[in-house]
Amino acid sequence: MTDEASGKQRDVLDVLVLRYLSGQPLCGADGYPYLRPGLGQLAGYQRQALRIGMPALAGVVWAWPQESVAVVAMLAAVALWRARRRWGRIRFRNEYVTPTLAAIGPALGLKDVRVDLHVDPGLGQLTPRLAKPLSPAEEWVRVRYGTYLEPILRWLPEHIQRAVWTVQGWVYPLTKRLDWFRRPGEKLGPRIELTAATPYLTKEQRQLVSAIITAKIPVSDLVESWHQVGANVRARWTVRQRPPSSVGVDQLLEHLPRLQEWEFYIGQGAGDRPVILSLKDDSPHIAVSAGTGAGKSVFAMDIAVQVLRRGGQVIILDRKGSHRWARNLDGVTYCTKPAQMHNALIEAAEIADLRNDMAFSEADDWDPGPRILVICEELNATIGMLANYWAEIRGKGDPKKSPAIAALGDLLFMGRSAKVNILAIAQMLTARAIGGPEARENFGIRCLARYTANAWKMLVPEASMPRASRTLGRWQIVIGGVATEVQVAYLTTAEARALAKVTKEPDEGLSRDVTGDSDMMTLQDAIDAGVLPWKYSAARQRLARNVGQVPAKRGKRGKADLYTRSDLERWAASGRR
Structure with a gap:
């Protein structure tokens, strides 16, 4: 063997020894970080610990065999436990991550572009879907493991964790003060994150990636966001935050003192944030469309009690008696017969017209008087009853169109200055039910629950349709093409009647006892x-x-x-x- 050949062998041996001791791949591949694991690979420090630690452990066992039995047994148990966890991660990655990456790469049409994908195991039901039925032998092993081995393995970690909690309790007064100096970070829950080593993806490519993620990873109702500033493109899918399961009178009483006269508390949205409607900023009229039993009357009751509490008036057109809570209350005109509805609508239109005439000679901030809320229950049937009633009483020379229906249309076209607001309720709020498509355009606030695809496309085609919820009291409030999911506040009859009493000092605190009459x-x-x-x-x-x-x-x-x-x-x- 020549000196040149032996020198090359020594160089190769030196490189192998260096790679072995430093934790680099022996195959000569680069690109695996020392601190962060690569795709399906160990991190450099993990590989280094195994290569150095295993021979050292073997030497210790060979030198002191008797003294090392207990240590070896515990290390073997820990290794088995970690191998089991690692096997679970490998199964998770092979089931969700690897096939998704294999589909995204060719779909983007970009060669030599690295794409990283992180899927949180705690997302939805991804991990439970991997579970398989156990054989009797596996069940026997699991029982013995949990009874005899697991308590030994968990004893030391549990005591260390308890010690950490104790120390954290001692230093909590100090750490709490340090929070004042910390910047609030982004709170990220279970999520899917994708990073592509390219500066830009077209809209079609983003839609394709989103479709692949939705198809390959079975998690529904995700919120998607893209970030294309910088050298890489990043996308994130997170679970949509939901409103609380129930909202009651306590939340309503908490927010009432802070509201303006034209603002109304509806309920709590995602993240337990209050949802406030403004009849001055958003729209003077509200459209409510929902299926049977969705809580349309409860929604209208929430608005009505706040109007009454501030000294306003409420006119209820209700043939079936859904608002019995409002009977015999001051400020409420309850119409159950077509004749009563006919007269009430005409009178409300006359008041609104008079207020608009007076507003011409007043300042911009002129207050025309108490707010008037007209609740039109089951508008699909109410319009028909008004038309039939007018057909019966119409005299010779009278207009063919019902004056009450015309008055309702006039109210819808009245401005905010009149302070007469319509709350129209229907299962299917069609243009024919409200007096034409131009009249329906006056509803700037549109509220839907238990809706169908047809109802959503008819009322709010500009907003993307979320999945309808079966939770009672869960609504979608659409303003300006943006849908907000809300859990509407539920009030009992006694609570509604107590809240509807006029208070002269709304800003000085409210009674918390509204359970009696x-x-x-x-x-x-x-x-x-x-x-x-x-x-x-x-x-x-x-x-x-x-x-x-x-x-x-x-x-x-x-x-x-x-x-x-x-x-x-x-x-x-x-x-x-």
């Missing part, structure tokens, strides 16, 4: 109304000394305590005895 009163209110027979000072003394059946405090109005009328009457009766 009694009036909420301060001591001074009760004395002025004749409920309490004493003077204010005497009533305060009786409260301080617990004389008689002292009423319980039910809330606050400013600094004054609130009590129910029934409790105050019982207190007065006990004092007389």
Whole structure:
């Protein structure tokens, strides 16, 4: 062998030894990071630890065989446990990641472009889909493993974790103060992330990638976002955030004091954020389209009680009696017969027309008076009843079109200055039901629940249609072509009637007790109304000394305590005895 050949062999041996000790692939391939694992490969430090640690462990066992038995057994158990986890990751990658990458590469038509794909195992039901039925032998091994081996393997990690939690509890007062200096980071949940080593992808390519991701990874209802600034193209698919499962009177009471007269709280949206409708900024009229049992009357009730609480008026056209909560309430005109509906619509149109005439000579911020809300229940049937009623009473020379239907159309074309708003409710809000397509265009706020594809395309074709939810009270509020998912607040009849009472001080706090049908009163209110027979000072003394059946405090109005009328009457009766 010549000196040149032996020198080449030594060079090759030196390179192999260097690669072996540094954790590089022995095949000579490059591009595998030292700290981050490559595609289906170990990271450099992991490979280095195995190559150096295994011979060292073998030497220790050979030198001290008896002393090393327990250590070897534990290391073998840990290795088996890690191998099992790694096998699960390999199965997950072979099932979802590798086939998806194989489909994306040729579809993009870009050669030598590296594409990385991360799929979170906690996304949807991806991991449970890989589970297979166990044989009796596998079940026996699993039971023995969980009974005898797993407690030993988990003892040390669990105690270390508990020690870490204890230390974190000790230093929490300090770390909490440090949060003031930290910048809020992006909170990312389970997601799919794709990175392509190319500066730009066309719209067609992005749509193709999105279609492949949706087809190859079985997770529904994902939110897609693309980022093409920089040298790489990044895409992310995250699970759509959902509103809470239920919203009640507590949330409504929390937000009412902060609302303007033209703003109305509807419910909670994604991330438990409040959803507020504005009849001044968004639209003067609201269209509600939903299937049977979706909660159309509850939606209308939420708006109506807020109008009544602020001193407004509500006109309800309801043939089937869906709003019994509003019967005999001040400020409510409840129309169940066609004649009543006919007269109420004509009167509302006259008021709106008068207000518009007066607005010409007033300032821009002129207030025409209390807000009037007209709730048209089951508009598909109501229009037919009004037309039939007019056909019966129409005299010779009267117009063929019902004046009530014409008045409804006029109200829809009235501006915001009149403060007369229509809330139209129908299962299918067609143009014929509302008086034509031009009249339907006046509904800037459109609310849908349990909708069909036809209903969505008819009302909001400019917005992409999300999947309809079967959760009761779950609505899609569409404003300006943007759909917002909302869990609408649910109120009982007693809560609605209590909230509908006019309050003169809406910004000074609201009573939290709205479960009864009694009036909420301060001591001074009760004395002025004749409920309490004493003077204010005497009533305060009786409260301080617990004389008689002292009423319980039910809330606050400013600094004054609130009590129910029934409790105050019982207190007065006990004092007389």
